[in-house]
Amino acid sequence: QGGTLDPRQLPALHFAADELKVGPALLGQTRIEAYPTADGLRFEQLDASVSRRFGGAGLGLAIVRLLLDRMGGRIHVESVQNCGSSFHFTLTLPIAAAESAPAPVAAARNQPLGPRHLLVVDDVDLNRELARAMLATAGHEVDVASDGEEALALIAKQRYDLIFMDVRMPVMDGLEATRRLRSQPGGATVPVVAMTAQTLPEQIRACRDAGMDDHLLKPLAPGSLDEMVRKWAQGSVLSRHRGPVDQTRAKLRERFLQRCTEDLEALPGLWEDAAGLRDRVHKLAGTAAMFGESEIGERASLIDRSLASGEAVERGDFDALIEALSTAVERVRATPDR
Incomplete structure (x- = not known):
């Protein structure tokens, strides 16, 4: 309140992550080496077999080490062969400013959302039914399809306010289904949201290139479907019942x-x-x-x-x-x- 904070009084936060029976528990130790060079970030592992056995190259830890160095922190690791590894660090961070009033867009997310006609396309029946249940409980009318071909048949018969489209499916995948939808009369206006576990930039770009408007990463986080409906098919009013x-x-x-x-x-x-x-x-x-x-x-x-x-x-x-x-x-x- 109007004074200067003593750095010694700033909050120190401690973070820790344990990895059991996986990762580089080799010879009872782990080595992390990371530093910037003219040609990028250099890093190394104890044994190249780690990436073959557990996936990944170990670059994630190198990036964490570099970020912590720049933030004034330091990462520590404790590793025991055949038991696992523990990674932890402490950061001293400034106190955040008081939150301002919510922006109009953020406030709109808290308003009741009206019913919409939605289509969920996924080749796994449990995924379809769970998504349908979550959306129907919010008052939406939800149809489902098991592949792109079935989805296009439904779209030809009726209008949807928003389509949730899985990417990898048999018969016809989500990318091809979206391309065909966009080539049809009136098919350019309905929003299509990809549902995918693929996270590489080129994979997300392929969704965009096919004509998809947005994407959700699997597994779906709680509230993520609702967020997309609010973003792409705005409406008003229907109560929710859990x-x-x-x-x-x-x-x-x-x-x-x-x-x-x-x-x-x-x-x-x-x-x-x-x-x-x-x-x-x-x-x-x-x-x-x-x-x-x-x-x-x-x-x-x-x-x-x-x-x-x-x-x-x-x-x-x-x-x-x-x-x-x-x-x-x-x-x-x-x-x-x-």
Whole structure:
């Protein structure tokens, strides 16, 4: 209040992240070396096999180290072989200014949203039904389609205020469906939002080039669908009730448990079938994360990325996915009301 803050009184925040049984737990130590050079950022790992076994090149830690150096902080790491690693740092940060009144656009997000006619396109039935339940609870009328061809057939019969389009689907993918939609009379005006787990700039750019207006990253964050409806199909007034969506989630959760059981039975027979394995893990990656099973989602995504890039899948990664599935099935069965 009108004075000068003593730097010693500024808040110090401590951040920590633990990584269990994965990452560079080699010889009981980890080395982080990062510094800017004329040709970019230089970094190194203890062993090149880390990227082959666990995915990634280790560049993320190098960037964190460099950012912390510039912010006056320092990263520390403690690593124990076969147990995992702990990364932590402390930063002293200035106190933020008092928040100003919300901007008109931000305030509009808190206003009730009127009903809209929406289309959800996804080849995984659980993803479709969960998205439909979340949107229908907000008062929207929601249709669903399992691929781009089916979506175009629905679009030809009726008008939609907004379309949520999965990118990778059989029969016709989301990119081709959007290109065809944009070439049709009246097809240039309906907003299309991509739903994808792909995060590389060129992949997002491909969505834009196909005619998509925006994108949502899978797994869908709570409220993300609502945000897109408000952004691209503005309207007003219908109250929300959480009961129906909670009941629908419970039913979908039972179906998810059944799907995990089916995956658990099918995966061992797909080790020699790259196409079948990729199809199975791609669907599993997005669905598992949406139901809160992040470990399954991450392990399935790792295998999916390896297959997509033509790399060999490590047997250890494959077995770890099966183990994670088995653990999740047992846990969900033991806690039916979770």
